[in-house]
Amino acid sequence: MARIYDQYVSKMQKIADIGHSIAVLSWDKEVNLPKGSAVRRSQQMATLSGIAHEEFTDPKFGKLLKRLLPMRTINDKERKNIELTLKEYKKATRFKKEFVIRRSQAISKAYHSWTAARQANDYNLYVDDLQNLIELKREEAKIIGFEQHPYDALLDIYEPGATVVELDQIFNDAKKGLKTLIREITSQKQVKSSFLKKYYPKNKQWDFGLEVLKNMGYDFNLGRQDISQHPFTTSFSSEDVRVTTRVDENDLGNMTWSCIHEGGHALYEQGLPSSEYGLPSGAAISLGIHESQSRLWENQVGRSKEYWSFMYPRLKKYFPENLKNIKLNKFYKGINKIAPNYIRTEADELHYHYHVLIRYELEKKIMDGSLNAKTLKTAWNRLYKKYLGVVIPDDNQGILQDIHWSHGSFGYFPTYSIGSFYAAQFFRQAEKDIPKLKQQLARGKTDKLLKWLRKNIHDHGQTYSAKEICERVTGEPLRFKYFMEYANQKFRPIYKLKV
Amino acid sequence: MARIYDQYVSKMQKIADIGHSIAVLSWDKEVNLPKGSAVRRSQQMATLSGIAHEEFTDPKFGKLLKRLLPMRTINDKERKNIELTLKEYKKATRFKKEFVIRRSQAISKAYHSWTAARQANDYNLYVDDLQNLIELKREEAKIIGFEQHPYDALLDIYEPGATVVELDQIFNDAKKGLKTLIREITSQKQVKSSFLKKYYPKNKQWDFGLEVLKNMGYDFNLGRQDISQHPFTTSFSSEDVRVTTRVDENDLGNMTWSCIHEGGHALYEQGLPSSEYGLPSGAAISLGIHESQSRLWENQVGRSKEYWSFMYPRLKKYFPENLKNIKLNKFYKGINKIAPNYIRTEADELHYHYHVLIRYELEKKIMDGSLNAKTLKTAWNRLYKKYLGVVIPDDNQGILQDIHWSHGSFGYFPTYSIGSFYAAQFFRQAEKDIPKLKQQLARGKTDKLLKWLRKNIHDHGQTYSAKEICERVTGEPLRFKYFMEYANQKFRPIYKLKV
Numbered sequence: 001m002a003r004i005y006d007q008y009v010s011k012m013q014k015i016a017d018i019g020h021s022i023a024v025l026s027w028d029k030e031v032n033l034p035k036g037s038a039v040r041r042s043q044q045m046a047t048l049s050g051i052a053h054e055e056f057t058d059p060k061f062g063k064l065l066k067r068l069l070p071m072r073t074i075n076d077k078e079r080k081n082i083e084l085t086l087k088e089y090k091k092a093t094r095f096k097k098e099f100v101i102r103r104s105q106a107i108s109k110a111y112h113s114w115t116a117a118r119q120a121n122d123y124n125l126y127v128d129d130l131q132n133l134i135e136l137k138r139e140e141a142k143i144i145g146f147e148q149h150p151y152d153a154l155l156d157i158y159e160p161g162a163t164v165v166e167l168d169q170i171f172n173d174a175k176k177g178l179k180t181l182i183r184e185i186t187s188q189k190q191v192k193s194s195f196l197k198k199y200y201p202k203n204k205q206w207d208f209g210l211e212v213l214k215n216m217g218y219d220f221n222l223g224r225q226d227i228s229q230h231p232f233t234t235s236f237s238s239e240d241v242r243v244t245t246r247v248d249e250n251d252l253g254n255m256t257w258s259c260i261h262e263g264g265h266a267l268y269e270q271g272l273p274s275s276e277y278g279l280p281s282g283a284a285i286s287l288g289i290h291e292s293q294s295r296l297w298e299n300q301v302g303r304s305k306e307y308w309s310f311m312y313p314r315l316k317k318y319f320p321e322n323l324k325n326i327k328l329n330k331f332y333k334g335i336n337k338i339a340p341n342y343i344r345t346e347a348d349e350l351h352y353h354y355h356v357l358i359r360y361e362l363e364k365k366i367m368d369g370s371l372n373a374k375t376l377k378t379a380w381n382r383l384y385k386k387y388l389g390v391v392i393p394d395d396n397q398g399i400l401q402d403i404h405w406s407h408g409s410f411g412y413f414p415t416y417s418i419g420s421f422y423a424a425q426f427f428r429q430a431e432k433d434i435p436k437l438k439q440q441l442a443r444g445k446t447d448k449l450l451k452w453l454r455k456n457i458h459d460h461g462q463t464y465s466a467k468e469i470c471e472r473v474t475g476e477p478l479r480f481k482y483f484m485e486y487a488n489q490k491f492r493p494i495y496k497l498k499v
Numbered sequence: 500m501a502r503i504y505d506q507y508v509s510k511m512q513k514i515a516d517i518g519h520s521i522a523v524l525s526w527d528k529e530v531n532l533p534k535g536s537a538v539r540r541s542q543q544m545a546t547l548s549g550i551a552h553e554e555f556t557d558p559k560f561g562k563l564l565k566r567l568l569p570m571r572t573i574n575d576k577e578r579k580n581i582e583l584t585l586k587e588y589k590k591a592t593r594f595k596k597e598f599v600i601r602r603s604q605a606i607s608k609a610y611h612s613w614t615a616a617r618q619a620n621d622y623n624l625y626v627d628d629l630q631n632l633i634e635l636k637r638e639e640a641k642i643i644g645f646e647q648h649p650y651d652a653l654l655d656i657y658e659p660g661a662t663v664v665e666l667d668q669i670f671n672d673a674k675k676g677l678k679t680l681i682r683e684i685t686s687q688k689q690v691k692s693s694f695l696k697k698y699y700p701k702n703k704q705w706d707f708g709l710e711v712l713k714n715m716g717y718d719f720n721l722g723r724q725d726i727s728q729h730p731f732t733t734s735f736s737s738e739d740v741r742v743t744t745r746v747d748e749n750d751l752g753n754m755t756w757s758c759i760h761e762g763g764h765a766l767y768e769q770g771l772p773s774s775e776y777g778l779p780s781g782a783a784i785s786l787g788i789h790e791s792q793s794r795l796w797e798n799q800v801g802r803s804k805e806y807w808s809f810m811y812p813r814l815k816k817y818f819p820e821n822l823k824n825i826k827l828n829k830f831y832k833g834i835n836k837i838a839p840n841y842i843r844t845e846a847d848e849l850h851y852h853y854h855v856l857i858r859y860e861l862e863k864k865i866m867d868g869s870l871n872a873k874t875l876k877t878a879w880n881r882l883y884k885k886y887l888g889v890v891i892p893d894d895n896q897g898i899l900q901d902i903h904w905s906h907g908s909f910g911y912f913p914t915y916s917i918g919s920f921y922a923a924q925f926f927r928q929a930e931k932d933i934p935k936l937k938q939q940l941a942r943g944k945t946d947k948l949l950k951w952l953r954k955n956i957h958d959h960g961q962t963y964s965a966k967e968i969c970e971r972v973t974g975e976p977l978r979f980k981y982f983m984e985y986a987n988q989k990f991r992p993i994y995k996l997k998v
Binding site for chain 1: 513517531532533534535539542723735738
C-alpha cells in the first residue's frame with residue numbers, strides 16, 4: 001500500500017522537474033541562445049515558473065503537508081522534509097498574486113534601467129526604478145514577517161535562520177580583525193602579479209581549466225563545462241551539474257579561480273543524495289553553505305602553496321614561455337596579492353569582506369528605511385572611502401557594479417562572506433580529521449578532502465540547518481576567528497610580518 | 500475589452516511554451532547531455548509532457564473551443580485555428596489515461612528491445628515487444644476512428660487528410676515511373692563518387708557547412724548549428740530554430756546534404772509567422788510539407804548543376820588537395836550516383852522511394868492485420884528482393900534499420916516520399932514564377948527562391964491544408980508526374996540516356 005508520504009514525494013519531484021526544466025532553459029539562455037530569441041525564451045521560462053508556483057501553492061498540497069506533519073508513520077528525516085516544505089509553503093502562500101505580479105514587473109523595470117544606467121555610466125537612470133523596488137522589498141519583508149529587523153525576513157530567503165543580530169557580531173569581528181592585518185600588509189613591500197596578465201591563449205587556458213576540475217574530482221559523466229559571460233554553476237539533478245567559465249586571454253587568474261570556485265559549488269551539487277531528488281533532504285542547505293564549498297576549494301585549497309606545488313609544474317607545461325622565469329614561490333605570492341580596489345568581484349581574499357560589509361550595512365539601512373535609492377550613492381561612496389580608502393571614480397565602478405539589487409536580491413551579499421568564514425572553519429576541522437591533508441594536496445590528491453566534505457556536508461542535504469551542520473562538523477557555531485587564523489597563517493609569511 | 504478569442508490564444512501560447520520547453524530539454528539531451536543523466540532527463544521531459552497534456556485536454560478548454568467556433572466576432576483565419584485545435588482536442592480527449600500509459604510503456608519497452616536487438620543484430624529480441632506495440636497501434640486507430648482503412652487514422656497524425664486511397668495512387672505511379680528510369684540507368688556505365696570518401700577534416704567540413712547554411716538564408720541570429728549523433732531540426736519558436744549535423748571525416752556527402760536538408764526544414768520554421776506563436780496559423784502544415792522544404796533544398800537546389808557551379812569553387816577552397824583533379828561535371832555526376840542499396844538513409848534520390856514504398860505496403864498490412872511482427876521480417880526481405888533486387892544480409896541492414904516503429908511511429912514513412920513529390924511540384928512552379936531561377940542559383944543567389952517559399956508556403960502556417968496549399972501554389976493536387984519529369988530531366992543527361 002502506498003504511503004501518504006509518497007504523495008508528498010511525487011508532488012515535490014514534479015515541482016523539481018519543472019524547476020530543473022527552467023534551469024535548463026536558463027543555462028541554455030546563457031550558453032547557447034541566438035541573439036534574436038531572448039524575449040521569447042524569458043516568456044517560456046515565466047510560463048514554467050507560473051506552473052511551478054501554482055503546483056506548489058495548491059491548497060490541497062498545503063492540507064497534505066499539515067496532515068503529514070504529526071504522523072507517526074514518518075521518520076525524523078521525513079518529518080524534517082515536511083517541516084521545511086511547510087515553511088516554504090506558508091511563505092509562498094502569504095503572497096497575493098497581485099503582489100507577485102507587481103514585484104516581477106518592478107524587477108523587470110529595475111533590471112532594464114540598471115542595464116541602461118550601466119551603459120550610460122549614470123546612476124540617475126536607475127534611481128527611480130530601484131527606489132520602487134526597494135519599497136516593494138520592504139513590503140515583502142512585512143508580508144514574510146520578522147521578529148526584530150525587517151532585513152531578517154530577506155536574509156532568511158538566502159540563509160535560513162540568519163539574523164541581523166548574528167551578522168552584526170560576525171561582521172564586527174571581521175571589521176576589527178581584518179583592519180589590523182591589512183594595515184600591516186599594506187605597509188610592506190607589495191608582491192608582483194603582473195605575470196598573470198601576459199597573453200594566455202584561450203584553448204590552453206580551457207584545457208588547463210578542465211585538468212583543474214578533473215583534479216578536484218568533478219565528474220564529467222555528471223556534468224560539463226561551457227563558456228558564458230559570467231561563470232556560474234547550475235544543477236538539473238545531482239546527475240547533471242554544469243559549470244561555466246569565461247576566458248580572458250590577458251588574465252590567467254580570471255579563468256583559473258572562477259573554474260575552481262564553480263567547481264567547488266558543483267562538487268556540492270554532485271554530492272547531494274540522488275535518492276532524495278526534489279526533497280529538502282536532497283537540496284543544498286543555504287547560499288552561505290554553498291559558498292563555503294566554492295570558497296574552500298578556491299582559497300583554502302586553490303590559493304595554497306601545497307596545491308600549487310603540485311599544480312604549478314602542470315600549469316607551466318601549458319604556458320612554458322610565460323612562466324619560465326617565475327618560480328613557485330613568486331607565483332604563490334603573486335596569486336595572493338593584497339591591494340584595495342573598488343570592484344567586489346576583483347577583490348582579494350581580505351578586502352573582499354569590506355565590499356560585502358558595505359553592502360550589508362547599506363541593505364540594513366535600506367530595509368529599516370534610513371536610506372533610500374536617492375541617498376544610497378553618497379552612502380556607498382562614503383563607505384568605500386571609510387573602509388577601503390578608495391575614491392569611487394564613477395558609477396559603473398561604484399554603485400552600479402553589482403546586478404543583485406536590480407534583481408531584487410537584497411540579503412544575498414552577506415552569504416558571500418559567511419561562506420568564506422564557514423570555509424575556514426570547515427577546512428580547519430578537515431585538517432584535524434584527515435591525516436596529512438596538506439601533504440596530500442601537495443601530491444595532487446584531493447579525494448580524501450572530497451570524501452570528508454561528502455560525508456560531513458553534502459550527504460545530508462537540508463536534514464541539518466547551516467547552524468546545525470556547523471556545530472556537528474566543527475563542534476561550534478560559526479566564528480570569525482577561524483578565518484582570521486587562516487588569514488594570519490597565510491598572509492603573514494607572504495608579507496614577512498611577525499606571526 | 501478582451502475578446503474571448505484571446506483566452507484561447509493565451510491558453511495555446513501557454514501550451515506552446517511547455518511544448519517548446521520540452522523541445523529545449525530534448526535538444527539539450529541530444530547535443531549536450533552528460534552520460535549519467537539520461538534517465539532523469541527523460542523523467543523531467545515526461546513530467547512536462549504530462550502537464551502539457553493536462554492543459555490541452557482540460558474540459559474547460561474544450562468548452563471554450565466549442566463556444567468560439569460559431570462566433571461571428573472571429574475572422575476566417577481565427578475560425579480555422581479553432582477548427583484545427585478542436586480536431587486535436589477531440590482526438591486527445593478520446594484516449595483514456597489508462598491507454599496512454601499502456602502505450603507509453605509499450606513504446607518504452609519496444610525502444611529498449613529494438614536497441615538490444617540492434618546490438619545483437621537479432622530481430623528475435625524485438626519481435627514480441629514490437630507485436631505488442633502493433634496491437635496497441637491498431638487499438639489506437641480504432642479509438643481515433645477512420646472511414647475506410649485503419650491505416651488512415653495513423654496517416655492523419657503526420658499528414659492530415661492523407662488516406663490509403665490517395666497514397667496507393669501516388670505510390671503506384673511512382674513504382675511504375677521509377678522502374679523504367681532505374682532500369683535504363685543501371686544498364687549504363689556507373690558514375691564514380693569515390694572522391695567523396697577521401698579524408699575530409701572535421702573542422703573544414705564544419706566551416707563549409709556553415710557557409711552552405713548562410714548561403715541558403717538560414718538566419719544565425721535566430722538559430723545555431725551543433726553536432727549530434729543524428730542530424731535534426733528543432734524549433735523553440737520561429738526566433739530560435741536549431742539544426743544539428745554530423746561529420747564523417749571519410750564521407751563529405753554525409754555532412755553536406757544533411758546540412759542542406761536540415762537547413763531546408765529550418766528555413767520553414769524560421770519563416771513561420773512569429774505573431775501566430777502557439778497557434779495552428781503559426782505552425783507547419785504537415786510532415787509531408789515540412790519534408791518538401793528540406794528535399795527541395797537538398798535535391799532540386801542542392802544536387803543541381805547550377806547550385807554547384809557556384810558552390811563547387813568554394814568547396815574546392817576548403818579541400819584543394821582532395822578535389823583538384825575533380826572537375827565540376829564529374830563532381831555533379833558523382834553526387835547524383837544511382838545504385839540500389841538496402842539502407843534507406845543511404846539511398847539515392849530514385850531508389851529512396853522504393854524504401855518508403857516497402858514500408859508503406861508493410862504498414863498497411865500491419866494495420867489491416869494481414870501481417871504481424873512475426874511474419875514481418877520475411878515480408879520485408881521479400882519486398883527488398885522484389886523492388887530493389889537486393890538480398891538483405893542481416894537484420895541490422897534490414898528490418899532493424901529504422902527507429903520509427905520502435906517509437907510507435909506507423910504512418911510516418913510515407914511523408915518522406917510525398918515530401919519529395921511536393922518538392923518537385925513546388926520547384927517546377929517556382930521556376931515558372933521566378934524569372935531565371937536557375938541562373939540565379941548559378942550565381943549563388945537563393946534569396947528569391949526563399950522569398951517565394953515564404954510567400955507561398957511558410958507565411959500561412961496551417962491556415963491552408965497540405966492539399967489546399969498545393970492547389971493554391973501549383974493549381975493542381977499533388978501529382979507524381981512532376982517528380983518524374985524532374986528525375987528524367989536530371990538523370991537522363993547524367994547517364995546519357997535518350998530524353
